[in-house]
Amino acid sequence: MTLSVGVIGTGMIGRDHIRRLTQVLSGVKIVAATDIDRGRAEAAVPDGAEVFDTPRALIQSDKVQAIVICSWGPAHEEQLLACIAAGKPVFCEKPMVTSEAAALRVIEAEIASGRRLVQVGFMRRFDADYRRLKAVINGGTLGAPLMYHSVHRNASVPAGLYTSEMPLNDTLVHDADISRWLLSDEITGVEVRLPRRSRQNEELRDPHLVLLHMGSGAIVDVEISVNIAYGYDIRGEVSCELGVAALPNRPATVISDAHGIRQAIPEDWRERFIEAYDQEFREWIAAAAAGTATGPSAWDGYAATLTADAALRAVASGGLERISMIEKPRLYEIPAVLAAEQFGAPFTRAGS
Numbered sequence: 001m002t003l004s005v006g007v008i009g010t011g012m013i014g015r016d017h018i019r020r021l022t023q024v025l026s027g028v029k030i031v032a033a034t035d036i037d038r039g040r041a042e043a044a045v046p047d048g049a050e051v052f053d054t055p056r057a058l059i060q061s062d063k064v065q066a067i068v069i070c071s072w073g074p075a076h077e078e079q080l081l082a083c084i085a086a087g088k089p090v091f092c093e094k095p096m097v098t099s100e101a102a103a104l105r106v107i108e109a110e111i112a113s114g115r116r117l118v119q120v121g122f123m124r125r126f127d128a129d130y131r132r133l134k135a136v137i138n139g140g141t142l143g144a145p146l147m148y149h150s151v152h153r154n155a156s157v158p159a160g161l162y163t164s165e166m167p168l169n170d171t172l173v174h175d176a177d178i179s180r181w182l183l184s185d186e187i188t189g190v191e192v193r194l195p196r197r198s199r200q201n202e203e204l205r206d207p208h209l210v211l212l213h214m215g216s217g218a219i220v221d222v223e224i225s226v227n228i229a230y231g232y233d234i235r236g237e238v239s240c241e242l243g244v245a246a247l248p249n250r251p252a253t254v255i256s257d258a259h260g261i262r263q264a265i266p267e268d269w270r271e272r273f274i275e276a277y278d279q280e281f282r283e284w285i286a287a288a289a290a291g292t293a294t295g296p297s298a299w300d301g302y303a304a305t306l307t308a309d310a311a312l313r314a315v316a317s318g319g320l321e322r323i324s325m326i327e328k329p330r331l332y333e334i335p336a337v338l339a340a341e342q343f344g345a346p347f348t349r350a351g352s
């Protein structure tokens, strides 16, 4: 079966996903697109695909079986709710939504629909290096995870468009999600420290040091630097009771010349996570073709939104901001057998 997909939002990541869905992956075709800038959608779609005037018209079209949302965060809620109402599987880029109330509305609608339809674009979970790191932690030979050090560096961000809240409500959501996933834990509190401001962009509050307090007592520190100049640099290291497990450096050609020995650093996320995005969509296509979703869920989108909100409050208060989640609905519990297949054996202490 070939899955017929409509794309909402044909900006930077929307076009990159259209490229992978048309040129890289199989079992899928782009049949429709829409963007508030109609010309942009027309330029982005393959021949034969229809450009719709509104997201609602695209979602309700009989020719569209599943939807990819790549519009701006504040537009996601309405588009997600329309997809759920239409009973169509939907891949939604992060942030899933931009408020706790909106996240709860999405969860409520999905539960009422009776099955998972929403997959959120936390692509790190599909990255082979992160998956190997999780398998080591789950394997238990290093003992319990105590600390996770996450580094999230962007070379630069668009002046005027990327605001001082965005390191916390746009960029941090990836680290929040991967911390919960790697440590199989929930975030219960957030602190933010503001070091000396970088002179790279005087308009922006940058960098941030974020502390995520996990339910188990583990602590995650996240460096978010969005004007680091030298490239897109993502790092992660988990300190456990009996050892440390870290993401490897990315393989890259080693260049030796008059400036020394060096390796290129990715420019941005499209390059660093290219295989992760491909895998994310490979798994989404299979799930959507079966009428459902897989991987990061509306529950995970909700958790990330709560973390972003708490981080923004922590900047204002200067203290620890607690997070309280609703009880996890059964729809979002991963069946144990599936979890074991996906992530390796559940965590056990070494020697136990």
Ligand SMILES: NC(=O)C1=CN([C@@H]2O[C@H](COP(=O)(O)OP(=O)(O)OC[C@H]3O[C@@H](n4cnc5c(N)ncnc54)[C@H](O)[C@@H]3O)[C@@H](O)[C@H]2O)C=CC1
Binding pocket: 008, 009, 010, 011, 012, 013, 014, 034, 035, 036, 037, 040, 055, 070, 071, 072, 073, 075, 093, 094, 095, 121, 122, 123, 170, 269
């Ligand atoms: N998973 C990841 O690593 C990444 C995720 N993203 C997320 O993807 C989304 C899009 O980001 P970019 O492509 O960088 O932004 P962009 O600004 O390049 O593209 C967004 C597009 O959506 C359109 N749009 C906005 N609201 C709309 C609406 N209500 N209806 C129809 N079209 C609408 C805009 O006209 C624009 O063409 C954001 O939520 C962003 O956070 C972006 C980059 C990487």
Ligand SMILES: O=C1[C@@H](O)[C@H](O)[C@@H](O)[C@H](O)[C@H]1O
Binding pocket: 094, 154, 170, 171, 174, 269
């Ligand atoms: O999602 C993304 C961007 O929207 C965001 O602005 C960047 O900071 C992230 O690294 C990237 O993965």
